[in-house]
Amino acid sequence: MEASTTGGSQTLLRGLDILEAVGRGPLLLDALAAELGLTKSTTHRLATTLVERGYLSSAPRAGYRLGPRLLDLGSRAQRQIDLIQVARPHLEALATLSGDTVHLGVRSDDSALYLDKIPGNRRIEISSRVGDRHALTTTGLGKALLLDGDARSWKALLAAEGAKGDRTAWLERMRGYADAGHAFDLEENEDRIRCVAAPIRDASGAITAAISVSSAAQYMKDDRMAALAADVRRTAATIGAGLGWHVD
Amino acid sequence: MEASTTGGSQTLLRGLDILEAVGRGPLLLDALAAELGLTKSTTHRLATTLVERGYLSSAPRAGYRLGPRLLDLGSRAQRQIDLIQVARPHLEALATLSGDTVHLGVRSDDSALYLDKIPGNRRIEISSRVGDRHALTTTGLGKALLLDGDARSWKALLAAEGAKGDRTAWLERMRGYADAGHAFDLEENEDRIRCVAAPIRDASGAITAAISVSSAAQYMKDDRMAALAADVRRTAATIGAGLGWHVD
DNA sequence: TCCTCTCGTCTCATAATATGGGACTAGACA
DNA sequence: TGTCTAGTCCCATATTATGAGACGAGAGGA
Numbered sequence: 001m002e003a004s005t006t007g008g009s010q011t012l013l014r015g016l017d018i019l020e021a022v023g024r025g026p027l028l029l030d031a032l033a034a035e036l037g038l039t040k041s042t043t044h045r046l047a048t049t050l051v052e053r054g055y056l057s058s059a060p061r062a063g064y065r066l067g068p069r070l071l072d073l074g075s076r077a078q079r080q081i082d083l084i085q086v087a088r089p090h091l092e093a094l095a096t097l098s099g100d101t102v103h104l105g106v107r108s109d110d111s112a113l114y115l116d117k118i119p120g121n122r123r124i125e126i127s128s129r130v131g132d133r134h135a136l137t138t139t140g141l142g143k144a145l146l147l148d149g150d151a152r153s154w155k156a157l158l159a160a161e162g163a164k165g166d167r168t169a170w171l172e173r174m175r176g177y178a179d180a181g182h183a184f185d186l187e188e189n190e191d192r193i194r195c196v197a198a199p200i201r202d203a204s205g206a207i208t209a210a211i212s213v214s215s216a217a218q219y220m221k222d223d224r225m226a227a228l229a230a231d232v233r234r235t236a237a238t239i240g241a242g243l244g245w246h247v248d
Numbered sequence: 249m250e251a252s253t254t255g256g257s258q259t260l261l262r263g264l265d266i267l268e269a270v271g272r273g274p275l276l277l278d279a280l281a282a283e284l285g286l287t288k289s290t291t292h293r294l295a296t297t298l299v300e301r302g303y304l305s306s307a308p309r310a311g312y313r314l315g316p317r318l319l320d321l322g323s324r325a326q327r328q329i330d331l332i333q334v335a336r337p338h339l340e341a342l343a344t345l346s347g348d349t350v351h352l353g354v355r356s357d358d359s360a361l362y363l364d365k366i367p368g369n370r371r372i373e374i375s376s377r378v379g380d381r382h383a384l385t386t387t388g389l390g391k392a393l394l395l396d397g398d399a400r401s402w403k404a405l406l407a408a409e410g411a412k413g414d415r416t417a418w419l420e421r422m423r424g425y426a427d428a429g430h431a432f433d434l435e436e437n438e439d440r441i442r443c444v445a446a447p448i449r450d451a452s453g454a455i456t457a458a459i460s461v462s463s464a465a466q467y468m469k470d471d472r473m474a475a476l477a478a479d480v481r482r483t484a485a486t487i488g489a490g491l492g493w494h495v496d
Numbered sequence: 497t498c499c500t501c502t503c504g505t506c507t508c509a510t511a512a513t514a515t516g517g518g519a520c521t522a523g524a525c526a
Numbered sequence: 527t528g529t530c531t532a533g534t535c536c537c538a539t540a541t542t543a544t545g546a547g548a549c550g551a552g553a554g555g556a
Contacts, residue, residue, distance in 0.1 A: 008297035010513065011259040011543065016301050023324040025356055026363070028381075029504060039545050044504070049256035053264050060552080061379030061503070063361070066325035074322015076271040077314035106273055113274060113311065129524090131309025131532095133276070258542065259514065277533060287516045292533070308523080309532070375554085379503095 014038065015046050019066070022056060028063035079202070079243065083209055084116055086242040087200075091118045091211065094235045098228060100215040101126040105141045106208070108133065110160060112142040115209070126193065126214045137161050140195035143174065143183035144210035147199050151175075182229045187217055194220035196228045198236035203244030211236050262286065263294050267314070270304060276311035327450070327491065331457055332364055334490040335448070339366045339459065342483045346476060348463040349374040353389045354456070356381065358408060360390040363457070374441065374462045385409050388443030391422065391431035392458035395447050399423075430477045435465060442468035444476045446484035451492030459484050 017036050021027060027035070033043040047064055050056040054069035087104050095102045100120040105112045111133040119126075128134070136142035137157050146154060154174055158167055165188070177183040185195035197212035213232055237245075265284050269275060275283070281291040295312055298304040302317035335352050343350040348368040353360045359381040367374075376382070384390035385405050394402060402422055406415055413436070425431040433443035445460035461480055468476075485493075 008300060009259055009263070009294055011257055012263040012294060012297050013301070015257070015260040015263065016298075016303065019321060023321050025354055026328065026361060027356055028361075028502095030502090031356060040504085041506080041545050041547090042543075044506090045543080046257055046260060048505090049260050050264075052256060053261070055264065058504095059379070061377075062363070063356070063379070063503095065328050066321065068325070070318070070321045070325040071329075073267060073271050073314065073318045074325065077316070077318040077322065080274065080314050081319075108273055108275055108279060108311070113276075115274070115310070127525090129309075131307070131311070278531090288533085289516050289518090289535080290514075292535090293514080296534090306533095311532095377553090 011046070014042070015050060018043070018046055018050060018064075019055060019070075022064050022066055026063050026065040028061075032064060079208075082243060083200075083239075087209070087211070087239045088116065090235050090239050090242075091116060094118075094211070094213065094231065095120055097231060098213050098215075100213045100219065101128075103128060103141055103212045103214065105134075105145070105210055105212075107136070107142075107145045110136060110157065112136055112139055112145060112210075114141075120215065122215065122219070128214075135161050135189060137170070138185065138189040139212070140183050140185035140189075140197035140214070141210045141212040143177060143185070144197035144199045144212065145207060146174070147178045147181070147183065148207050180229070182233050184225060184229075185212075185214070192217045194225065196220075196225050196232050198229070198232045200236045200243070201240045201245045205245065208243070209239075211239070259294070262290070263298060266291070266294055266298060266312075267303060267318075270312050270314055274311050274313040276309075280312060327456075330491060331448075335457070335459070335487045336364065338483050338487050338490075339364060342366075342459070342461065342479065343368055345479060346461050346463075348461045348467065349376075351376060351389055351460045351462065353382075353393070353458055353460075355384070355393045358384060358405065360384055360387055360393060360458075362389075368463065370463065370467070376462075383409050383437060385418070386433065386437040387460070388431050388433035388437075388445035388462070389458045389460040391425060391433070392445035392447045392460065393455060394422070395426045395429070395431065396455050428477070430481050432473060432477075433460075433462070440465045442473065444468075444473050444480050446477070446480045448484045448491070449488045449493045453493065456491070457487075459487070 018032065021032055021035050029040060029044060032047065033040050036043065047056060051058050054067045056064045057067040058064045091102045091104055095118040098120065099122060102118040103114055104116040105114045114128055114130055114132045117128060117130055134142060136146055151171055154171060158170065182196060182198045187194055193214060194217050195212050195214040197210055199207040200209040200211065202208040211232060213228055266280065269280055269283050277288060277292060280295065281288050284291065295304060299306050302315045304312050305315040306312045339350045339352055343366040346368065347370060350366040351362055352364040353362045362376055362378055362380045365376060365378055382390060384394055399419055402419060406418065430444060430446045435442055441462060442465050443460050443462040445458055447455040448457040448459065450456040459480060461476055
């Protein structure tokens with residue numbers, strides 16, 4: 001077995017070897033086996049698995065070539081990398097403009113995963129960090145991620161998160177947020193902390209991420225939240241445009 | 249074990265499942281395991297293997313995300329698909345212009361692999377086909393693929409292919425071809441068949457493929473070959489431009 | 497038309513690897 | 527300092543992957 005620091009998975013490594021060998025140029029089965037030091041049947045089995053999942057294509061006597069799934073994953077990888085890079089300058093601008101803490105996050109399972117954070121310039125710090133997972137139904141950013149959902153899925157999440165408080169009022173506010181294109185956290189997630197958030201859409205129009213501005217309640221009176229909402233929606237739309245989103 | 253028509257490799261399938269799950273959005277280890285119905289240790293082992301090879305990235309508490317290797321393979325996949333698509337209309341035009349058979353090929357191991365073929369309009373057919381592998385040192389297309397090599401690598405190939413004939417003369421002709429940017433087959437590969445070929449360069453300037461025009465010797469007198477060489481070089485350059493190549 | 501060759505497909509006894517329970521470690525927070 | 531979350535690692539055992547090589551398909555030459 002090939003030496004590896006963690007005793008990695010030999011079969012998976014061989015599959016990846018096949019992808020990289022074919023990445024250097026199309027290959028027939030015997031040539032691929034020879035290049036990787038594998039037998040023909042092992043190579044055939046692994047290559048067939050990769051063809052079935054779309055990572056390779058093959059044609060009689062034309063051998064193996066890279067397949068469409070790699071185009072898809074390549075562009076998804078580009079987008080995952082892009083999101084943070086594209087967003088960062090806009091988040092910094094918004095933090096400067098607002099003076100408050102700005103977050104970028106995505107939905108991961110049934111929580112909000114924080115990918116980036118720009119601190120504000122106030123003495124009060126928001127105690128979040130990159131890598132945190134937070135509730136969807138109580139954080140502003142979490143609610144922004146849910147805006148394209150419907151009442152049924154929202155109710156399911158409320159139940160799953162064991163949310164306290166008046167669910168009817170919560171649903172009513174969510175409908176308003178969905179109409180407005182932004183979401184608020186009115187000290188629901190954390191005492192004395194309020195938040196304005198908006199979703200980021202990708203080229204297909206789907207919500208792919210969200211941003212938020214959080215601060216102590218004393219800096220987040222109702223009229224300031226309304227004003228900030230426009231800034232946050234605009235920043236989210238600018239980031240979305242950088243990812244290929246268009247308002248039509 | 250998951251049902252599969254060919255009993256595909258479960259471990260490789262699980263690795264691909266991980267890539268696709270992460271392709272839908274960054275995930276922490278436990279979430280990834282739960283989504284795929286795997287145990288934490290199995291998921292960890294497979295994910296670590298993918299991280300080590302660059303297919304995934306990970307950061308403490310930020311979970312797993314798609315890695316740079318997928319950008320690389322995604323663009324290689326794009327190029328492999330592009331080459332045939334970009335080249336086809338140009339090959340057709342050249343076949344119409346010349347009336348002769350046109351081939352597109354790449355180097356695969358130590359042979360020329362034919363990827364596309366456009367028949368000419370003459371009664372005489374060239375008996376090649378897509379998927380064929382041919383010698384590098386005797387076919388025009390093969391020699392075009394070698395033009396950036398040096399005398400030492402050419403001699404090694406001559407020895408490996410057990411080439412007949414005057415090697416000193418062959419090397420002298422190759423130097424001339426390298427200077428001219430095209431290559432000829434003067435009935436070396438097949439009696440009575442002559443060929444004019446030129447290399448296609450990619451965005452990095454490297455030879456990535458080659459094209460050739462082949463015909464019966466009676467249609468390929470020395471003066472016509474010289475005239476055709478310009479057309480073939482121009483077509484190869486146009487295809488290369490479509491792949492991002494620039495003459496600087 | 498038949499024989500030969502190349503390339504890919506498939507089986508299954510056996511060898512070898514992958515699995516997963518769960519203890520452990522690191523880092524962060526109250 | 528204690529608790530919690532997330533990731534790391536071990537190893538007895540279960541399970542999968544392996545690979546030798548027979549076979550089939552398709553193409554070309556005599």
